[in-house]
Amino acid sequence: MNFxxxxxxxxxxxxxxxxxxxxxxxxFLAKAVLLLLLDRTIWNRATFDVVIKQVYFTSVQILHVxxxxxxxxxxxxxxxxLSTARDFGxxxxxxxxxxxVLVLELLPFxxxxxxxxxxxxxxxxxxxxxxxxxxxxxxxxxxxPPMQFEFLPRLIGGVIxxxxxxxxxxxxxxxxxxxxxYGLSMAGFEPFTQTFAKIFNLQIMAGxxxxxxxxxxxxxxxxxxxxxETPKKLFMVPVSVLRGMMRVFFAIVAIEVVSLxxxxx
Amino acid sequence: xxxxxxxxxxxVARVALDLPLRANLSALDNIALIPLxxxxxxxxxxxxxxxxxLERLGFAGIAPLRDPDMTPAQRFATQxxxxxxxxxxxxxxxxxxxxLYDVPYPAFIRQLAEQAAMTGTWEIYDFSWNQPLYNxxxxxx
Amino acid sequence: MNTLHxxxxxxxxxxxxxxxxxxxxxxHARGFFEDTVHLxxxxxxxxxxxxxxxxxFSGIEIGRVTTLGLNDNGGIIIHTEFLARNAKWLKENSSFxxxxxxxxxxxxxxxSPDLNAPALPDNATMLLTTSDVSKxxxxxxxxxxxxxxxxxxxxxKDGEINATLANVKTVTGRMTGEYGVLESVLGSPEKAxxxxxxxxxxxxxxxxxxxxxxKMDGMATKADRWLFASGGIADxxxxxxxxxxxxxxxxxxxxxxxxxxMANAVAISADVKEGTQDIAKLRAEIDDAVRKANALVNExxxxxxxxxxxxxxxx
Numbered sequence: 001m002n003f004x005x006x007x008x009x010x011x012x013x014x015x016x017x018x019x020x021x022x023x024x025x026x027x028f029l030a031k032a033v034l035l036l037l038l039d040r041t042i043w044n045r046a047t048f049d050v051v052i053k054q055v056y057f058t059s060v061q062i063l064h065v066x067x068x069x070x071x072x073x074x075x076x077x078x079x080x081x082l083s084t085a086r087d088f089g090x091x092x093x094x095x096x097x098x099x100x101v102l103v104l105e106l107l108p109f110x111x112x113x114x115x116x117x118x119x120x121x122x123x124x125x126x127x128x129x130x131x132x133x134x135x136x137x138x139x140x141x142x143x144x145p146p147m148q149f150e151f152l153p154r155l156i157g158g159v160i161x162x163x164x165x166x167x168x169x170x171x172x173x174x175x176x177x178x179x180x181x182y183g184l185s186m187a188g189f190e191p192f193t194q195t196f197a198k199i200f201n202l203q204i205m206a207g208x209x210x211x212x213x214x215x216x217x218x219x220x221x222x223x224x225x226x227x228x229e230t231p232k233k234l235f236m237v238p239v240s241v242l243r244g245m246m247r248v249f250f251a252i253v254a255i256e257v258v259s260l261x262x263x264x265x
Numbered sequence: 266x267x268x269x270x271x272x273x274x275x276x277v278a279r280v281a282l283d284l285p286l287r288a289n290l291s292a293l294d295n296i297a298l299i300p301l302x303x304x305x306x307x308x309x310x311x312x313x314x315x316x317x318x319l320e321r322l323g324f325a326g327i328a329p330l331r332d333p334d335m336t337p338a339q340r341f342a343t344q345x346x347x348x349x350x351x352x353x354x355x356x357x358x359x360x361x362x363x364x365l366y367d368v369p370y371p372a373f374i375r376q377l378a379e380q381a382a383m384t385g386t387w388e389i390y391d392f393s394w395n396q397p398l399y400n401x402x403x404x405x406x
Numbered sequence: 407m408n409t410l411h412x413x414x415x416x417x418x419x420x421x422x423x424x425x426x427x428x429x430x431x432x433x434h435a436r437g438f439f440e441d442t443v444h445l446x447x448x449x450x451x452x453x454x455x456x457x458x459x460x461x462x463f464s465g466i467e468i469g470r471v472t473t474l475g476l477n478d479n480g481g482i483i484i485h486t487e488f489l490a491r492n493a494k495w496l497k498e499n500s501s502f503x504x505x506x507x508x509x510x511x512x513x514x515x516x517x518s519p520d521l522n523a524p525a526l527p528d529n530a531t532m533l534l535t536t537s538d539v540s541k542x543x544x545x546x547x548x549x550x551x552x553x554x555x556x557x558x559x560x561x562x563k564d565g566e567i568n569a570t571l572a573n574v575k576t577v578t579g580r581m582t583g584e585y586g587v588l589e590s591v592l593g594s595p596e597k598a599x600x601x602x603x604x605x606x607x608x609x610x611x612x613x614x615x616x617x618x619x620x621k622m623d624g625m626a627t628k629a630d631r632w633l634f635a636s637g638g639i640a641d642x643x644x645x646x647x648x649x650x651x652x653x654x655x656x657x658x659x660x661x662x663x664x665x666x667x668m669a670n671a672v673a674i675s676a677d678v679k680e681g682t683q684d685i686a687k688l689r690a691e692i693d694d695a696v697r698k699a700n701a702l703v704n705e706x707x708x709x710x711x712x713x714x715x716x717x718x719x720x721x
Contacts, residue, residue: 045308046301052414060417090509092465126289138284142351144302164421171424194467197435198460205432 021247025225029217032152042148050149054157058119059165066114070107070169071176077102078173078180095195098177103170104199104208104263109256111166112215115158116248120219123154124244127227128237151224158220163212204263211259218251278348280341281359286332292319292343293328299350318346323380338373341365349381358389371399443493445469445526447484447502447514448477449534454512455504461486463516468492471514484534486514497523502534 035042059066078098085094130136130150139146174196182188226244230236286295296315300306306314319325324342327335335343341364348356361370378387391399433439449455452474461469469488477483488496500518514534526532 041305044305046305049308052411055417056410056414060413063417129288133285133288134283135285135287139287139298141279141284142299142303142347144298149298149302164417167425167428168421171428191466193431193435196432197437198467200432200435 021225021229024229025222028151028225028228029221032147032155032221035147036152039148042152047148047153050153051156051160054153055160058115058157059161062114062118063165063168066111066165067168067172069114070110070172073110074102074107074169074173074176075180077106078177082180095177095181095192096199098181099174099196099199102173102177104204105256105260107169107173108162108166108208108212108215109252111162111169111212112219112252112255115162115165115216116219116245116252119158119161120223120248121241121245123220124223124227124241125237127224128230128240131228131230132232132234132237134232154220154224155217159213159216162216162219163209166212166215207259207263211255214255215252218255219248222248222251276353277355277357278351278353279357279359280344280348280361280364281357282363284344286340286343286347288332291329291331292324292335292339292346295343296346296350299347303351314350315346318350319343321381322346322377336367337365338368341373342377345377345381354386356387358387360391361389362391362395369398437489441490443488443490443496444472444529445486445488445496446529446531447486447534448531449482449484449504450536452482452484454506455482455484455514456512459512459514461488461502461514461516463492463495463518468495468516483531484514494525495521496526497521498526499523500526500532502532504534504536 081097081101082091082094085091085097127150136146139149178188178192182192223241223244226240226247229243230240286292287298290298293312293315296318297308297311300311300314301308316325316328319328319342322342322345324339324346327339327343330339332340341361344364345358358374361374365373374387374389389399455471455474457471457473459471460467461471469486469492471484472487473485475483475485495516495518497518497520499520500516503515503517504512505515506512
């Protein structure tokens with residue numbers, strides 16, 4: 001009986017914990033969005049400069065690495081799809097399959113994972129260290145708003161970066177798919193355009209951009225809130241990063257699953 | 266008494282160990298944040314003001330340094346500059362001994378205060394057993 | 407100059423440029439800059455047609471079905487839409503066929519035999535015919551079965567061929583008897599007619615089987631076109647077709663032999679002894695043909711499981 005009570009209690013504690021975390025994330029997001037929408041004073045050069053710095057660190061700095069990686073992955077997947085399609089005599093579906101698998105699903109997902117691993121973990125560590133070192137208190141004392149100065153630029157930078165990088169990788173994959181299927185000639189342009197037009201309608205485009213934006217938000221918002229939760233003890237920083245990255249991973253998978261469900265069910 | 270220092274009202278600028286500099290910004294950027302976000306000056310003007318403040322304290326050379334690269338004296342000077350540029354009527358230096366552990370700090374602070382030549386009051390809170398140090402260097406400031 | 411800002415600026419400019427190019431391409435692909443041409447197709451049944459079903463010309467999609475509706479006479483009117491650049495493939499002598507392949511979705515195929523013919527006007531109405539491989543195969547199997555039933559009927563124990571054989575026996579008996587050769591042929595007109603009748607039937611059956619074999623050939627080429635050019639199901643399908651054809655040729659050969667033997671018997675060779683041996687051989691040959699024909703029906707059912715069971719075995 002005691003065992004049962006204890007299990008129920010621990011389950012309750014876990015559920016409460018999840019709710020607290022979720023509430024924290026959404027409350028923070030609401031605060032950021034309200035600030036962005038309502039406070040005209042933050043639309044200034046200073047915020048813009050920090051956003052530019054964040055975009056630089058999250059996307060421009062790694063652009064060549066990222067594009068190389070997207071190239072290799074796209075080339076592999078396209079080759080696999082093409083050879084399978086040829087084996088089964090379904091070549092006419094190859095370009096559609098490539099676009100659906102790569103451009104709409106795999107590349108945005110991998111981009112989000114890439115940014116999460118590189119920038120998300122860095123953001124989580126940095127915010128946790130700022131919290132532990134009292135740097136946030138110092139900023140508060142100086143009346144420099146950390147939301148505007150530190151957090152919001154990271155959120156905006158994350159969203160911009162994931163959308164742009166996923167878009168660039170998608171364009172690269174489209175080009176690569178065309179070259180793999182039709183080679184260096186304009187002969188396939190018409191059928192490719194037809195397939196392209198069939199897949200990309202307004203809903204799909206809006207869904208793709210919304211999905212990338214959500215990915216961008218997840219890989220920055222969750223690390224920030226996880227960092228802010230860190231108790232003021234240095235040894236808690238790794239724990240904070242660990243928790244934050246775990247949540248980021250779950251969030252990315254959840255966004256992908258929901259988007260697939262909305263698209264195909 | 267220490268709790269009272271931490272709970273001082275908003276119009277007091279504090280220099281204290283528990284209000285560190287932003288670690289990934291240079292000394293100049295740390296100071297320039299204040300005019301940038303409080304008075305909404307543009308980046309050039311804020312940087313100019315911050316540089317002027319550092320020059321006034323005699324530490325113009327440390328502008329590009331970040332927190333971990335500074336000596337305790339340089340770090341203190343940056344924190345002081347950040348507090349001064351807030352332009353609040355009172356300035357409280359909380360336990361300078363903890364920050365300036367490798368210089369004879371009462372004399373050092375006095376020298377800085379002369380160079381800054383700012384209006385307003387500077388108050389130093391310190392442990393009572395450090396009282397003799399101040400008596401040698403200066404009268405109550 | 408701030409290199410960080412320069413790099414971000416370059417990145418933003420390049421991305422915006424690419425996004426712009428992408429948007430223009432997208433709008434072009436979706437025909438935003440073009441007029442659309444509409445066409446109505448009249449069909450007997452809307453089975454398998456739904457909005458979004460592609461209209462293909464030479465394997466390339468040139469338009470899609472937008473809406474379906476009934477007209478006042480209860481016929482189906484399918485509205486299709488084409489981009490102006492694709493409308494040039496629609497000619498007045500174009501034929502429109504609804505294809506429902508075993509693998510893949512339904513599509514409407516346009517065949518324009520003469521590309522110099524005058525173009526179809528906007529909002530024209532054309533007839534949609536149906537060609538359905540999955541419907542045609544069971545029909546074919548039914549026909550093969552009917553033919554084989556016919557063969558069985560001919561060769562049943564008290565059937566015409568048996569009777570004929572009995573007749574032949576009598577004839578040969580008579581030949582050896584006192585009536586002589588001429589009398590044996592002309593002596594009994596009814597019996598003579600029975601022999602010719604069953605011979606005619608056998609010949610008709612052979613012609614039918616010939617037709618079947620031709621049809622099978624046609625089916626195989628058609629199937630090649632309907633399914634995919636090479637590999638996978640396509641190979642298996644045309645392989646099965648080839649086998650059916652082989653088996654039919656086999657049956658046909660057996661029956662031809664029977665025909666030859668019958669002809670031989672009726673010609674009443676002078677060598678009576680040889681004649682009786684031929685008749686025994688004929689019996690065996692016809693039995694053989696029937697067995698093979700039965701096996702054929704089973705084989706066809708096995709090889710085209712979708713006739714009863716929609717499952718298609720992928721390799």
